[in-house]
Amino acid sequence: MLKILRDLFRYNLEFAIGAVLMAVILGMAALSAFSPYPPANIYVVAPDVPPSWAHPFGTNSRGQDVFWQLTFAMRNTLLFGFAVALLSRLLSLLVGLVAGYQGGLTDRVLMSINDTFIVIPLFPLLVLFYFVMRDYMNWALLALVIACLGWAYDARLIRSIMMSLKTRDFTKTSVFSGMKMHEIVVREHLPYVMPIVFSTTLNNINWSIGLEVTLSVLGFTDINKPTVGTMIFWANQHSAMVAGVWWWFVFPTAFITLTFIALFLLAVSMNEYIDPRSRLARMGTGGG
Amino acid sequence: MRSYGIYVLTRFAQFLLVVFIGISLTFFITHLSPIDPVEQMIAGMTAMGQSDPEAVALMRTALQELYGTGGPLMEQYFAYWGRILSADFGPSLSSFPTPVSTLISRALPWTVGLLFTCTVISWVLGNLLGGLAGYFRESRMLKLAGVIVMGFHPVPYYIIAFVLLIIFGLMWPVLPTSGGAAANLPRGWNAEYVLSVLRHSILPAVSIVLVGLGGWFMGMRALVSNVVTEDYVTYAELGGVRRSRILPFYVIRNALVPQVTGLAMSLGAIFNGAIIVEFVFGYPGLGRLLISAVYAGDYGLVLGVTTISIVAVSAAVFLIDILYPVFDPRVKLA
Numbered sequence: 001m002l003k004i005l006r007d008l009f010r011y012n013l014e015f016a017i018g019a020v021l022m023a024v025i026l027g028m029a030a031l032s033a034f035s036p037y038p039p040a041n042i043y044v045v046a047p048d049v050p051p052s053w054a055h056p057f058g059t060n061s062r063g064q065d066v067f068w069q070l071t072f073a074m075r076n077t078l079l080f081g082f083a084v085a086l087l088s089r090l091l092s093l094l095v096g097l098v099a100g101y102q103g104g105l106t107d108r109v110l111m112s113i114n115d116t117f118i119v120i121p122l123f124p125l126l127v128l129f130y131f132v133m134r135d136y137m138n139w140a141l142l143a144l145v146i147a148c149l150g151w152a153y154d155a156r157l158i159r160s161i162m163m164s165l166k167t168r169d170f171t172k173t174s175v176f177s178g179m180k181m182h183e184i185v186v187r188e189h190l191p192y193v194m195p196i197v198f199s200t201t202l203n204n205i206n207w208s209i210g211l212e213v214t215l216s217v218l219g220f221t222d223i224n225k226p227t228v229g230t231m232i233f234w235a236n237q238h239s240a241m242v243a244g245v246w247w248w249f250v251f252p253t254a255f256i257t258l259t260f261i262a263l264f265l266l267a268v269s270m271n272e273y274i275d276p277r278s279r280l281a282r283m284g285t286g287g288g
Numbered sequence: 289m290r291s292y293g294i295y296v297l298t299r300f301a302q303f304l305l306v307v308f309i310g311i312s313l314t315f316f317i318t319h320l321s322p323i324d325p326v327e328q329m330i331a332g333m334t335a336m337g338q339s340d341p342e343a344v345a346l347m348r349t350a351l352q353e354l355y356g357t358g359g360p361l362m363e364q365y366f367a368y369w370g371r372i373l374s375a376d377f378g379p380s381l382s383s384f385p386t387p388v389s390t391l392i393s394r395a396l397p398w399t400v401g402l403l404f405t406c407t408v409i410s411w412v413l414g415n416l417l418g419g420l421a422g423y424f425r426e427s428r429m430l431k432l433a434g435v436i437v438m439g440f441h442p443v444p445y446y447i448i449a450f451v452l453l454i455i456f457g458l459m460w461p462v463l464p465t466s467g468g469a470a471a472n473l474p475r476g477w478n479a480e481y482v483l484s485v486l487r488h489s490i491l492p493a494v495s496i497v498l499v500g501l502g503g504w505f506m507g508m509r510a511l512v513s514n515v516v517t518e519d520y521v522t523y524a525e526l527g528g529v530r531r532s533r534i535l536p537f538y539v540i541r542n543a544l545v546p547q548v549t550g551l552a553m554s555l556g557a558i559f560n561g562a563i564i565v566e567f568v569f570g571y572p573g574l575g576r577l578l579i580s581a582v583y584a585g586d587y588g589l590v591l592g593v594t595t596i597s598i599v600a601v602s603a604a605v606f607l608i609d610i611l612y613p614v615f616d617p618r619v620k621l622a
Contacts (some may be wrong), residue, residue: 065443070498118553120313121601124578124594125561131582131590133322153553210444214564217446218579232450241458257443264442264573 008273015273018265027258029078032071037064039072039226051247058247061238066251072226074255079109080143080212080227086145088196088204092155097185097193099155100162111159117152125149126211130220138222142215146208154200158193165189195274202267206260213256228256296610302557303606304368310598314591315368326352343384377592382584388592391577396596398468399573402489406496407551413497414504415547419540421505422512423531434505441502445561449495449568456491464488466570488571495565500558507550511543545616552608559601 008015008128036042040128043063051058057066099110129145130137166189174184216229223230235241235249330348371377377388417437421430440448457465463469469484516539524534525595566575574593581589 111310112302112305115302115553116309119306119556119602119605120310121556121559121563121597123563124597125310125313125317127578127582128594129317129588132318132589136321206442210446213445214446217450218567218582220582242453246454246458249450250454253447253454257447257451259438260442260444260447264438268438 004273010127012269012272014211015269016238016263018262018269021258021262022266025074025078025262026257028071028255029075032068032075035068035071037068039069040224047241048245050173057251058245060117060235060248061240061243062234066231066247069226069231070228070252070255071229073252074259075280076225076227077209077212077229078205078259080139081209083140083143084147084150084208085204087144088151088154088208089148089201091151092153092158092200093193093197095151096158097153097162097189100159101166101181101185101189103166105165107159111156114152114155117149117193118156122149123144123211123214126215127220130215135145137220139225142212142221143208146211150204154197154204157196157200161193161196162189165192195270199267199270199274202263202270206263209256209259228252292613293582295613299606302609303602306602306605307599310442310602311369311372311595312365314594314598315365318591319364319370345377347384362504372595377588377595378587380581380589381586382581382589388588391589392574392592392596394573395574395577396600398571399562399566399575400600402492402496402571402573403559406493406500406562407488407555407558409493410497410500411504411547415503415508415540415544417501418505418508419512419543422509422543423516423535423539425513434509437501437505439502440498441506443499445495445499445564446568448498449492449565452491452495453568455577465491465492467570478525488569492562492565492571493571495568496561499561503554504547505549506571508543508545511546512539515539515543548608548612548615552605552612555605555608557600559597563597 009019021063041064045055045059045063045065047059047061047063049055051061055065055067056146057070060069095110095114099114100105110283126145126149133141133216157240162185170188171184174188179187198204212221212227213229216223217232217236219233221227221230223233231252232249235245235252238245238248240248326348327475330344334344336444375389379385380388380391382554383391414437417430417433421427421434424430453465456463464487468488469475469481475481521534521538529538562573563578564576565571566573567579570576574597576594578590578597581593
């Protein structure tokens with residue numbers, strides 16, 4: 001494992017940049033444990049102070065320190081992404097493995113439903129969901145709903161890998177040795193599927209964080225829980241752009257953009273690592 | 289020709305399934321909510337100062353009919369479909385008494401226009417650049433272009449649009465950042481108005497294209513680098529076919545097929561992006577309509593836009609699907 005990471009670092013520039021960025025971002029989120037101010041309190045410091053040594057990212061018009069607020073926001077936003085990715089992985093694994101292994105009618109029915117979820121524009125549905133839930137809307141519920149809507153694309157990917165695994169000899173051996181379907185799928189096939197599941201997880205975190213930020217910025221979530229989206233929401237509410245309080249929205253925007261790029265680079269390098277041809281090509285030419 | 293007919297029929301069935309599941313989802317979302325929507329609407333409306341009793345009574349019946357509250361769930365469900373199929377979403381609450389369908393049909397051309405143009409631009413440009421980058425692998429300029437478009441790709445639409453808004457609204461105000469056209473111009477097919485529409489669409493369009501490019505670029509580059517190693521490409525090169533001919537007609541042509549499927553699969557996501565971008569730049573399309581309807585508590589309008597979005601996107605996907613054989617002749621025989 002360590003050797004793999006060392007090789008990735010040495011030969012894969014994308015991985016190295018992504019890993020360093022991710023370390024910075026996780027460090028930022030971890031700092032939230034040391035914040036001198038509770039995240040929900042307002043007017044704890046002088047409002048609208050530009051960045052300085054005392055307040056590295058300045059303070060906002062609600063009297064909060066932007067740096068410490070951002071540590072909480074990054075933590076909550078990342079946790080949201082992880083939660084959605086974890087839940088939706090379960091769904092996509094279930095659908096992908098079953099459809100790919102069973103084939104036939106099961107596959108056709110599952111894939112029709114699957115394609116439906118790929119095609120339907122999710123954003124209006126989520127907006128509608130917020131519209132009827134209003135104050136009942138919270139962080140966990142949103143994560144659950146997004147997870148239930150966001151499994152389809154990866155289920156298709158897993159299915160296609162499963163279909164090729166099924167035609168390999170060891171599947172037949174397992175069937176003839178009397179293993180049950182769930183045993184074969186979980187014990188024989190799952191290890192082959194896991195690398196791709198891992199790289200789709202990174203992409204899924206990216207996607208769900210993007211949705212969360214967008215919905216929060218519009219105020220369609222629990223606006224009192226600090227996330228990157230709600231930070232920008234409050235900045236917009238106080239017309240920070242017109243008032244010239246640029247540090248209030250520039251720092252969250254910059255950090256979330258770095259998060260997206262870090263996750264994306266990690267996913268790309270992971271994909272490349274899974275494919276032995278491109279891995280060898282890269283090592284052979286020394287990183288070109 | 290017969291097998292093409294069967295192909296179209298199965299795609300049409302898929303289209304119906306998408307609409308069916310989509311609309312059913314909207315039904316269950318609205319009917320399993322713990323809040324009684326009708327009373328909440330009425331309360332919100334009277335609080336906003338709407339006190340004409342006649343209008344309130346009209347609204348209550350319209351809302352009850354629309355929500356289909358009362359009666360068993362199955363009955364509500366069928367009544368709901370009746371309303372949807374007749375495209376009757378009642379009057380809009382926020383701009384009473386204009387019907388919701390009128391508001392939607394006013395906004396739809398803006399969204400369709402913006403979305404269509406941006407999708408075509410980013411798909412064509414992304415595939416072209418990706419194809420070039422996959423074919424001329426050593427070119428430094430194409431590598432740089434790849435890094436740039438891929439850098440924008442993972443960033444969500446909102447953030448890109450927001451950053452453009454910061455740049456062009458705050459730091460360097462040369463482009464209009466709000467609206468669909470200059471408000472003081474009369475609508476019509478004259479140069480001044482069309483130019484104003486174009487100028488207003490630059491920032492929303494750039495946001496959508498910037499996010500979209502990277503995906504097509506990466507997909508095409510990967511496909512092309514696989515195709516160029518095929519024997520027939522080597523053969524063509526050895527046979528002296530010009531490279532300017534090999535790339536478009538031998539390589540890209542073959543790699544294009546999965547990209548058409550990709551377009552159909554990602555149309556929903558592009559639509560989501562367009563909605564958000566429209567809101568950021570106050571573009572008068574479905575996105576602004578949807579989000580301002582939420583702020584105004586206009587249930588009929590929110591439901592109407594959601595339904596139309598589902599139907600429109602799946603119809604567009606169906607269209608791409610039935611045009612698919614143009615790109616892949618094998619489908620006709622299959």
